[in-house]
Amino acid sequence: MFRFCPSCASRAIRFERNKVFHCPECGFEYYHNVASATGCVIDTGTSIVFAVRAKEPARGKLTLPGGFVNPDEGAFEGLRRECLEELAWDPGADLRLYASFPNVYLYKGFEYNTCDLYFSVFAPSVSVADFRLDPDEVAEVRFLLYDGINFGELAFDSTRRAVRAFLDQKAGGGR
Numbered sequence: 001m002f003r004f005c006p007s008c009a010s011r012a013i014r015f016e017r018n019k020v021f022h023c024p025e026c027g028f029e030y031y032h033n034v035a036s037a038t039g040c041v042i043d044t045g046t047s048i049v050f051a052v053r054a055k056e057p058a059r060g061k062l063t064l065p066g067g068f069v070n071p072d073e074g075a076f077e078g079l080r081r082e083c084l085e086e087l088a089w090d091p092g093a094d095l096r097l098y099a100s101f102p103n104v105y106l107y108k109g110f111e112y113n114t115c116d117l118y119f120s121v122f123a124p125s126v127s128v129a130d131f132r133l134d135p136d137e138v139a140e141v142r143f144l145l146y147d148g149i150n151f152g153e154l155a156f157d158s159t160r161r162a163v164r165a166f167l168d169q170k171a172g173g174g175r
């Protein structure tokens with residue numbers, strides 16, 4: 001990302017330990033820390049609500065509502081904001097953190113390491129009519145039965161991993 005030191009303009013700047021830019025000339029250090037990102041399994045008790053992506057990457061594929069946590073936000077409020085933006089639907093305060101994985105997000109040729117936090121919310125009476133979709137983000141929503149999910153239709157490896165972890169916990173008797 002930096003070809004020159006932002007402080008002294010030396011070309012000697014290096015990216016070290018997969019997290020820090022260090023300039024041996026002037027001592028400048030910049031930590032490229034992980035960003036937090038969230039995803040939400042909206043669980044009806046028999047099915048999961050998926051969003052069909054309206055844009056690239058993975059346009060037309062299925063994903064979970066969510067996104068990056070903003071500065072000055074906690075993970076819960078970040079996810080509630082994302083759900084409101086994408087679906088005009090508030091998952092409420094009963095979000096349950098059930099899994100977290102490291103992930104890598106490629107944006108304009110640069111890799112961002114993220115800490116993905118996956119939440120579930122039990123919403124047995126939710127229906128399509130409860131959502132008002134942001135057409136720039138979500139083309140439609142689909143309710144898929146637990147055993148009717150085609151993992152090849154999911155947008156990202158991280159989505160597959162998150163859904164798999166949710167279903168495994170369900171099968172193990174978790175809520």
Ligand SMILES: [Zn+2]
Pocket residue numbers: 005006007008009010023024025026027028
């Ligand atoms: Zn420097």
